[in-house]
Amino acid sequence: MAKLTVRDLDVRGKRVFARVDYNVPLEERDGKMVITDATRIVETLPTLKLLIEKGARIVLASHLGRPKGKPDPAMSLRPAGMKLHELLGKPVEFANDCIGDHAEKVVASLKDGDVALLENVRYYKEEEANDPRFAAKLARFADVYVNDAFGSAHRAHASTEGVARIVAGRGGQCAAGLLMERELKFLGEELEKPARPFVVILGGAKVSDKIKVIDRLLEKADTILIGGAMAYTFKLAHGEKTGKSLVEPGHARTALDAEAKARKLGVNFQLPVDVVVATAVDTGKRNKKGKPIFDFTNIRTVNGNIPDDAEGFSIGEETAARYAEIIGSAKTILWNGPLGMFEDARFAGGTNRIAKAVAAATRNNGAKSIIGGGDSVKAVNQAGLGDQVTFMSTGGGASLEFLEGAVLPGVAALTDK
Numbered sequence: 001m002a003k004l005t006v007r008d009l010d011v012r013g014k015r016v017f018a019r020v021d022y023n024v025p026l027e028e029r030d031g032k033m034v035i036t037d038a039t040r041i042v043e044t045l046p047t048l049k050l051l052i053e054k055g056a057r058i059v060l061a062s063h064l065g066r067p068k069g070k071p072d073p074a075m076s077l078r079p080a081g082m083k084l085h086e087l088l089g090k091p092v093e094f095a096n097d098c099i100g101d102h103a104e105k106v107v108a109s110l111k112d113g114d115v116a117l118l119e120n121v122r123y124y125k126e127e128e129a130n131d132p133r134f135a136a137k138l139a140r141f142a143d144v145y146v147n148d149a150f151g152s153a154h155r156a157h158a159s160t161e162g163v164a165r166i167v168a169g170r171g172g173q174c175a176a177g178l179l180m181e182r183e184l185k186f187l188g189e190e191l192e193k194p195a196r197p198f199v200v201i202l203g204g205a206k207v208s209d210k211i212k213v214i215d216r217l218l219e220k221a222d223t224i225l226i227g228g229a230m231a232y233t234f235k236l237a238h239g240e241k242t243g244k245s246l247v248e249p250g251h252a253r254t255a256l257d258a259e260a261k262a263r264k265l266g267v268n269f270q271l272p273v274d275v276v277v278a279t280a281v282d283t284g285k286r287n288k289k290g291k292p293i294f295d296f297t298n299i300r301t302v303n304g305n306i307p308d309d310a311e312g313f314s315i316g317e318e319t320a321a322r323y324a325e326i327i328g329s330a331k332t333i334l335w336n337g338p339l340g341m342f343e344d345a346r347f348a349g350g351t352n353r354i355a356k357a358v359a360a361a362t363r364n365n366g367a368k369s370i371i372g373g374g375d376s377v378k379a380v381n382q383a384g385l386g387d388q389v390t391f392m393s394t395g396g397g398a399s400l401e402f403l404e405g406a407v408l409p410g411v412a413a414l415t416d417k
């Protein structure tokens, strides 16, 4: 069901408690914490500007990092407040605690169109526990609730769910911010009645991560293109050799069931016809995390069986060409999961080729292209095509759960239209 959005609100003079995602990367420089990428703050500006224009008194709440339920200056939102001040070109009051006297004072001092930012809600363990008393303290600042943090909506925490329930219980409105609105539109509504052909590209590391998504999308898609390490479990299920590739023998059955379901529903279900493989050699060195560093030798493309000493790392060129052709006639494209280990340039070719095909279909065919999943978004950006697709989700794990058809607690708590 469609959710109320900030566009629908009449909030002049009201305190709007807005949950945003200011979980930005920070780095210490000369004893000060500096934001290294402010994208998440920039992305909230449209929602904030709209609320300011409407005369709301805005109280922003967010988490940052994992401070484990107690204050940690390295995870303070103060730098985010300063950055927001700079970006908005107007003062942002900072409350050095998300609840309590100082926060009360800061919020009480707000005039119409003013903005305050509360300190990290995860300084309290009650946030993740969705403790009702903690939520009630936060809800003291909320006449209206807005959620613009889709990436946190799959968690029922105090600031993502508890506060909304309390506001709704008082008869108050709970609305999606503009970012959240776009996520719900593209990952939700657009895929309910997709323009056809609807082509789904699924990759990533494991079948087990994607079972639910495959199962749900089989009921909606015209074509499913499989890639990534996930494809090797399908190969295994067909009795082919997979060498040292990442496979999940316990999920061979799942793979066969998915193919059977595709046949029954008349879905064109494609598996790779060639694979880029390499022989991994332990260098004896370890990375920062203490994990062994491998070098990859004898990189080549194989059809059919993967040799015993080799490991698959990407779809091959023939597969990429076939998939690109199918993508070329799509009207709706959903992509979740890279088609190879794209982080290594030697194995990024197949994924890049597909990214180009998706961008071309968007440009030439008027296709709506939707990218969901943290690594998939990284892969499209790495290919330099982030601005040439219709929509890239900011949701990471939340987008995957949403695509699985799960009801996200942070979304469910919003008011139906």
Ligand code: ADP
Residues within 6 Å of the ligand: 203, 204, 205, 206, 209, 227, 228, 229, 230, 246, 312, 313, 314, 336, 337, 338, 339, 340, 341, 342, 343, 372, 373, 374, 375, 376, 377, 400
């Ligand atoms: P997303 O975050 O978009 O949902 P996943 O997390 O499911 O995507 O999968 C991304 C990971 O899968 C990447 O780290 C990538 O290196 C890995 N991957 C994809 N194909 C392969 C492969 N053939 N071998 C090893 N890893 C792979």
Ligand code: MG
Residues within 6 Å of the ligand: 373, 374, 375
């Ligand atoms: Mg991932």
